[in-house]
Amino acid sequence: MDARLVGDEDAGVGSPVVTMRGVRKLYGSVEALRGIDLDVRPGELLAMLGPNGAGKTTAINIMLGLRRATEGEVRLFGGDPRDWRCRLRVGATPQNIGFPGELKVREVLELVRAHYPRPMTAEEAMARFGLEDVAGRRTSALSGGQRRRLAVALAFVGNPEVVFLDEPTTGLDVESRRSLWDATREFVSQGRTVVLTTHYLEEAEALATRVVVINEGKVVAEGRVDEIKAIVGVRRVRFEAPSLPALPEVVSVHQEGCTYTVYTKDSDALVRALVTSGVSFANLEVLAVSLEEAFIAITEGSR
Numbered sequence: 065m066d067a068r069l070v071g072d073e074d075a076g077v078g079s080p081v082v083t084m085r086g087v088r089k090l091y092g093s094v095e096a097l098r099g100i101d102l103d104v105r106p107g108e109l110l111a112m113l114g115p116n117g118a119g120k121t122t123a124i125n126i127m128l129g130l131r132r133a134t135e136g137e138v139r140l141f142g143g144d145p146r147d148w149r150c151r152l153r154v155g156a157t158p159q160n161i162g163f164p165g166e167l168k169v170r171e172v173l174e175l176v177r178a179h180y181p182r183p184m185t186a187e188e189a190m191a192r193f194g195l196e197d198v199a200g201r202r203t204s205a206l207s208g209g210q211r212r213r214l215a216v217a218l219a220f221v222g223n224p225e226v227v228f229l230d231e232p233t234t235g236l237d238v239e240s241r242r243s244l245w246d247a248t249r250e251f252v253s254q255g256r257t258v259v260l261t262t263h264y265l266e267e268a269e270a271l272a273t274r275v276v277v278i279n280e281g282k283v284v285a286e287g288r289v290d291e292i293k294a295i296v297g298v299r300r301v302r303f304e305a306p307s308l309p310a311l312p313e314v315v316s317v318h319q320e321g322c323t324y325t326v327y328t329k330d331s332d333a334l335v336r337a338l339v340t341s342g343v344s345f346a347n348l349e350v351l352a353v354s355l356e357e358a359f360i361a362i363t364e365g366s367r
């Protein structure tokens with residue numbers, strides 16, 4: 065099945081956690097969101113995938129009531145996202161991770177958990193996110209990775225119904241990323257909901273039950289991860305050759321002298337065809353590409 069272009073016809077079982085209809089956001093003359101229609105359904109792990117500047121953070125901030133839409137309708141649990149009763153059902157990573165520097169890690173967690181009706185203990189949050197060793201450390205003395213882990217722990221410590229994570233694993237080492245993924249999966253396995261933004265298809269693949277792809281302020285595709293991979297899962301194949309033979313699954317091609325760079329959605333098929341073409345090629349390289357590079361290749365290819 066192909067990923068659908070989004071109209072979001074089936075809202076799934078239960079009332080949506082978030083509903084966005086025709087949401088536009090202007091920052092002065094910059095149109096960050098150009099008419100977003102989106103439902104977040106209860107119990108799903110929705111990944112918002114998109115390149116730099118696509119509008120992911122803006123969309124999340126509007127869902128959270130931290131920013132106002134210029135136009136359109138936004139509902140969180142059927143109400144106004146700025147209503148404090150909605151906010152008590154939500155956890156989120158703080159935006160710019162500016163913690164009060166004089167407070168210790170445990171104190172920040174205690175402060176945030178105190179707002180929620182059924183929070184986890186600060187100890188439990190620290191154990192889950194690998195913060196026990198720095199429990200008594202002032203936040204101003206944390207490393208970048210520790211600050212990010214604290215930010216994510218703060219999203220979960222209130223034991224809310226839905227958690228919003230804005231690029232939660234950027235800058236984390238492999239082990240921290242894994243433990244964050246585990247905690248997120250466990251949370252969703254209890255029937256709760258997560259919305260996360262990411263640049264990494266790999267992260268969406270590890271976690272998401274559904275993906276929406278945002279580009280230039282619009283939802284350009286939505287579906288399961290395998291469906292989305294078929295759209296944006298591009299690889300780069302580079303080689304030197306006297307000429308370019310006919311190759312399958314080509315998204316776009318660049319030539320510099322006798323070096324060809326070919327973007328493809330199926331590098332295995334492409335390399336097999338290259339080998340059997342009889343063209344004498346050299347210095348073959350196959351590389352995964354960033355989402356940004358994939359979007360550029362796809363956009364060029366469609367021209």
Ligand SMILES: Nc1ncnc2c1ncn2[C@@H]1O[C@H](COP(=O)(O)OP(=O)(O)OP(=O)(O)O)[C@@H](O)[C@H]1O
Pocket residue numbers: 091092094095096114115116117118119120121122123263
């Ligand atoms: N406060 C602001 N004032 C002016 N323009 C802004 C502001 N915040 C975001 N923008 C612009 O709005 C667009 C969308 O930005 P946004 O941060 O939502 O994208 P993003 O998908 O989260 O990007 P990234 O992955 O790089 O974080 C970008 O062009 C950005 O420069």
